[in-house]
Amino acid sequence: MDPGRGRFRRPDQADEARRGLRSEILAQRRELELLAEALRSGPAPISAQAALDRSFVALRAAERAWLEARRPSDLLEVITRLEASREALAASLQAVGRRQRATRA
Numbered sequence: 001m002d003p004g005r006g007r008f009r010r011p012d013q014a015d016e017a018r019r020g021l022r023s024e025i026l027a028q029r030r031e032l033e034l035l036a037e038a039l040r041s042g043p044a045p046i047s048a049q050a051a052l053d054r055s056f057v058a059l060r061a062a063e064r065a066w067l068e069a070r071r072p073s074d075l076l077e078v079i080t081r082l083e084a085s086r087e088a089l090a091a092s093l094q095a096v097g098r099r100q101r102a103t104r105a
Helices: 013-040 047-066 073-103
Strands: none
Touching: 013 047, 013 073, 047 073
């Protein structure tokens, strides 16, 4: 039996990166769900909802990429998809902010 390859082997950097990305995906999903609840609770701009939908699509793509990742280099696709989800989330929040500023003016 190879030392370090048994039942209690020490995780390597790729395993740690994989777990870290999974926790980021779960945190992103939670943020998106909270924003979705907020947008459903009252009038929201269509652009905010559209950006939120794009964010959910990118997040689901990141989840699929995470599940399909076999080599450490496969994790780069997860990162790319997760960043796309974050950018769409930011766009959704900006649309909500623009709407709030317009109603105050």
